Amino acid sequence: MSLSPAFLDELRMRTSLSTLIGRTIKVTKAGREYKACCPFHNEKTPSFTINDEKGFYHCFGCGAHGDAIRWMTDQRGLPFMEAVKELAQAAGMDVPAPDPRAAKRAEQAKGLHDAMAAAQGFFEEQLGGIDGGEARAYLQKRGISDATRRAFGFGFSPDGRGRLKSALKDFGEPMLVEAGLLIDPEALEQGNARKRERYDRFRGRLMLPIRDIRGRVIAFGGRILGAGEPKYLNSPDTPLFDKGRTLYNIDRASPASRQTERVIVVEGYMDVIALAQAGFGDAVAPLGTALTEHQIERLWKMVEVPILCFDGDSAGQKAAIRAATRALPLLRPGHSLCFATLPPGKDPDDLLRESGPQAMEAVLKAAEPLIERLWSHELSAMPLDTPEQKAALKQRLRAITDAIAHPDVRAHYAHEFRERYDARFFARRDNTPAQRQARGGGDGGRWQRDKRGNWKAPIPAAGFEVRAIGANGLEQRLLRAVLASLLRHPEQILPHREMLSALQIADSLLAQLLDVMISTSFRKETVETQALLTILGQGELYNMAKGMLRADAFKLTPDRTTTDPDRVARDLEEAVRVMTQGPELERNLAVATERVKADVSEENLLAQNHALVAHRNHLLRLAELGQSEDII
Known part of the structure; x- marks a missing residue:
């Protein structure tokens, strides 16, 4: 039986490797990782490290290396499928039924990665050639340095329907379609008897590779250079790429976040790149969708409280509230979100150009906790002039707390909202101990x-x-x-x-x-x-x-x-x-x-x-x- 790469990646993501290994040997927290004495060879000084974020263990003494499945097979001695079934049961996942096509897809996975890497090489080559002049001018206008261009792998897709298809013909058109590099008209127009040729998905666009946590190209994002829609075009979901589970720049931001103990979430590719060029290497972005539950969980593997820094306009603030609402059922002790608000009408690139990195740092330091963002949003959502409107606010606040699954977190949110609500609408003016003391005349009251x-x-x-x-x-x-x-x-x-x-x-x-x-x-x-x-x-x-x-x-x-x-x-x-x-x-x-x-x-x-x-x-x-x- 063969399992899809997507299923195995999901299984690894849902498994806490340090917890799994900690059931067998003693592990100790060491910064962002865990350490232990290696179970594969005798040693007195720990050289065995576990990285939950990347999902692998490594011994610097004997070279043992692997993921959760490898641990189950090498240390526990289980057959591969038994290891997968045990891990899946612990993670609450169902192992897919046997599918003959799954074996073929597993065999093609390496071929898909090779095809994506070849496409990346083609796009980079085109950016440096005659056809890439307009794209190079755009990068220069945006202030993108050569070092940044190389680090992020900028490329260019020429404006032709078959240039990439011809360059990558050795992979075969079916594989290029499966990788999302070609469009198959027959698949889009069911029942059309007339055979039409497959053609390049990306044409006349500045290209950016989207990489997984291991740095492998799994998809592309293309920005149009002239007039036209859409402004940004992403690869479709493929066996390698699920946009709801992927964060742009995760491969570079992950090691950077271990140094800064911070992750910044911004709205798009160019925001990430502008921040990286200004020295903020710990930034990521969702891929054209609202932040999903899977992406929030991925962020929490990096830091406990990521910073969401969306544009200060109405659309940016709505995106922030959508993310806040989506996070509520997932909240647990220590894990939350905070929100940094850019000046109205500014994105990170604008702020960095006009005021420099210190202005961006000030915005990040002023980030407010999740509960502050929710409270201020509900407070300004509707007028609060009548008893009915005040009661509606109370109802909205209760809906927020009801959405929180963890009982302790829910109780604290309910208490905090209740105190704020009562202080705003029921507090007796200048009559609490703190208020009387603030007047400078002592307590003067009963308590x-x-x-x-x-x-x-x-x-x-x-x-x-x-x-x-x-x-x-x-x-x-x-x-x-x-x-x-x-x-x-x-x-x-x-x-x-x-x-x-x-x-x-x-x-x-x-x-x-x-x-x-x-x-x-x-x-x-x-x-x-x-x-x-x-x-x-x-x-x-x-x-x-x-x-x-x-x-x-x-x-x-x-x-x-x-x-x-x-x-x-x-x-x-x-x-x-x-x-x-x-x-x-x-x-x-x-x-x-x-x-x-x-x-x-x-x-x-x-x-x-x-x-x-x-x-x-x-x-x-x-x-x-x-x-x-x-x-x-």
Whole structure:
């Protein structure tokens, strides 16, 4: 049975070689590679290296060299097909069924590489000849040096339908068609009885070879020199070339990135070449398509956080957001993207010509993390003037977090978005500890740090009147309902932290529980129910909290089955407001009652305050009546 080169390359790419070898021998991280004592000969000093990025191992002592499949056959002693099947199972791949044509394609693979190399030689020769004068002038106009021209293998395809076909006739037309060098009209026009000749795909274009990670030519990109469309023409997908899995300049950028610990992703060939000529050798580009999942994974084999540097125009920024969205399901701890934005209307070549490499370096250093790009994009996507528009923003942010597969990364994104959203739309002006301290007058509010760095509550928060909650009665029951709700939904502690700090609670256990909740919210980026219970220990306070979490403990929301986070936040906000503003409502009612006696025009004011107090009393009754019900 023969397997296609594409399948075997995919298998190698999906296999972490260091992990595979590490199951048998001890491997140690050494920079961008791994090292070990060679299993193929006896040695005390490690000379065996593993390169995950390129997918091979090499021993500098005995010369052992190979990939994941070779490891399985040479070290494990498995037959070739057994090795492939075991690796495929671990990688979640299905081994293709036997196909007689696969054997023929495998035999042709070397011939295809030879054909591509011959085509590259032909194009380079044409660039230096009489026909290449216009192409050479274009390179000179673009400021491409001779050294850069040779390094990137620039060539020229003459404007004739059969020049390349004639030069490479020894390979046979079928192979040249399969390599994407010739176009077969018969394949394009099914049912056409008239036989038409095959002809050169690239004609009258400046040619650039596209190489794989090993530096072999697998495809070409051609830029038209005069008028015409398309401006750039790539090879079609072939047994050697899959544009969704290939990055231009990967062979040169890969070793460069090991020195810089950086990879720059730009939009096209000429951007890569301009950067390389200016000293930025760690740049790659997708090939005429949006960045794909396979390309993102390939980038992560080079560095954990590649820099996407797309043009500052609308099209470039849309491409950046498409890449950001495509990366969301793939995110995992440590692996992400960041985004460098070029000045509007500029590409890397423009910026380098006008301002030099230092300007480009400044753009790269100013790259923003993925979450910043997503937040700013959604914030500017639509107006945020009405409650409905603000709610739509919240919905879009939730869709982003829902797209993230890794649970820990998803939780951190949700927390970060929630904090930003609340700070923008619900934060009380100049009333957080950080804001009060920034004014230069000390904290001046309830929450302060002790000598150990923990947040404590010595005095009431500025802007909130102290509100006493008795040890029993309806308001104490409402307080219990609120605290139980916060235990179940600890992400709601932060939005209500300042208002809750104004409460003076007569019940010492309830007061301690609230203090623990708020202190924890200052120390931890993400507060979880189990973490709160752990902090409480195993004493009386812990037992009370566990009792509050029982399904039949307290009721704040009438619908005991609701899990709508918006409903949770809304009901909690109302309950907290009622507890903290109760005295103010009663005073307002008293004042309005006195004023209405003197002036009939105050009736509306009186009605409004009566409505507020009625709402407060309604919530208090819910707390009283719902002691056998669920809370939120």
